[in-house]
Amino acid sequence: MNEYTVPIIFGVLVGTITRMLMLRTDYRQYPTYLHGKIIHISLGFIAASLGSLIVPAILEKEYTAVTLLTVAATQFRDVRNMERNTLNEIDGYELVSRGKTYIEGIAISFESRNYLVILTAFVVTMVYILSNIYLAAVAGIICIIVSKILMSGSTLKDIVEIEYHELHFEGAGLYVDNIYIMNIGLPERQEEIRKYGMGFVLKPMDMNTVSTIANLGQRQAILHDVSISLGVFRDSGTPALTPLIKRDLDDGRIGVFILPQVRDIAKAKEIIGSVPVLESAIKMPSKSKSHNRKEH
Amino acid sequence: MVLEKAILAIITLNGNSVGGGAPIFICETKKELESVAANLEAITDGIAHALSDELFIIVKH
Numbered sequence: 172m173n174e175y176t177v178p179i180i181f182g183v184l185v186g187t188i189t190r191m192l193m194l195r196t197d198y199r200q201y202p203t204y205l206h207g208k209i210i211h212i213s214l215g216f217i218a219a220s221l222g223s224l225i226v227p228a229i230l231e232k233e234y235t236a237v238t239l240l241t242v243a244a245t246q247f248r249d250v251r252n253m254e255r256n257t258l259n260e261i262d263g264y265e266l267v268s269r270g271k272t273y274i275e276g277i278a279i280s281f282e283s284r285n286y287l288v289i290l291t292a293f294v295v296t297m298v299y300i301l302s303n304i305y306l307a308a309v310a311g312i313i314c315i316i317v318s319k320i321l322m323s324g325s326t327l328k329d330i331v332e333i334e335y336h337e338l339h340f341e342g343a344g345l346y347v348d349n350i351y352i353m354n355i356g357l358p359e360r361q362e363e364i365r366k367y368g369m370g371f372v373l374k375p376m377d378m379n380t381v382s383t384i385a386n387l388g389q390r391q392a393i394l395h396d397v398s399i400s401l402g403v404f405r406d407s408g409t410p411a412l413t414p415l416i417k418r419d420l421d422d423g424r425i426g427v428f429i430l431p432q433v434r435d436i437a438k439a440k441e442i443i444g445s446v447p448v449l450e451s452a453i454k455m456p457s458k459s460k461s462h463n464r465k466e467h
Numbered sequence: 468m469v470l471e472k473a474i475l476a477i478i479t480l481n482g483n484s485v486g487g488g489a490p491i492f493i494c495e496t497k498k499e500l501e502s503v504a505a506n507l508e509a510i511t512d513g514i515a516h517a518l519s520d521e522l523f524i525i526v527k528h
Binding site: 407 | 501504505509515516517
């Protein structure tokens with residue numbers, strides 16, 4: 172035992188706890204309980220150890236030891252690959268697939284969470300060595316709160332208005348409000364869709380949102396989340412019963428056609444509202460220079 | 468080349484209005500038309516689309 176042992180252990184502990192707190196298994200059932208979680212807690216432990224070990228290395232003027240962090244970066248990029256591969260593999264067997272954009276979003280967040288763990292462990296160990304355990308504990312709590320804030324993105328209810336609309340047919344064409352969804356030929360299929368289907372229109376609040384919800388990956392994420400939470404009335408080999416989202420080209424609204432097993436309008440609205448806005452789907456045309464240029 | 472969509476079958480009441488490469492099923496009544504379309508939809512994992520009252524196509528998406 173030397174003067175660094177306890178601070179390192181403390182840093183590793185706080186870092187690992189941060190990882191655990193960021194690891195939620197929710198309606199997505201991802202990461203899978205129990206083995207998926209063990210993988211991520213172990214990786215979080217490794218990340219925390221790396222973060223803690225940097226501090227004594229710097230204090231002992233062993234600067235080359237910092238290059239160890241590059242190994243960490245490589246290691247955690249692999250986490251992203253691992254997540255992406257696993258999710259891609261199983262996506263083909265989902266009744267309503269997640270879509271590549273959603274998978275990428277999950278993979279990115281798994282990688283970045285490990286970096287937050289490194290940072291937490293680093294700060295906590297540093298504060299411990301330079302002051303005492305109490306300040307280190309405070310620093311740990313602040314880091315955990317900051318990580319939580321950094322890790323929570325916005326959800327759809329922040330950027331769109333959700334309205335319920337009855338589905339209707341014009342001839343063989345299925346419509347949500349005035350948005351054409353698809354052509355359903357057979358009367359019995361039409362009957363099923365009238366009975367089990369629900370329609371929602373998402374109205375973008377500003378022009379940034381228009382392109383965000385137009386993103387095909389974002390749309391697939393909505394369908395996937397709704398189907399997970401409310402169930403889906405379909406099976407393999409019934410392509411006519413596929414939930415779909417189509418866009419109104421005039422004003423950028425999107426028409427969501429879903430086939431839930433639980434037909435509860437309020438619940439469905441809530442679930443659509445809490446679909447995460449995918450990082451890669453966010454576009455900010457309002458930040459474009461030419462767009463904002465004032466005409467004189 | 469991979470075809471993303473293809474017309475797998477045509478079901479019609481009026482055989483003179485269609486032609487071409489896809490299998491064509493000519494039916495006598497509207498009821499028969501719908502039951503053939505429903506069966507073909509299930510068998511081919513496609514979707515039955517109505518182009519008009521007497522003309523259905525099965526499309527693989």
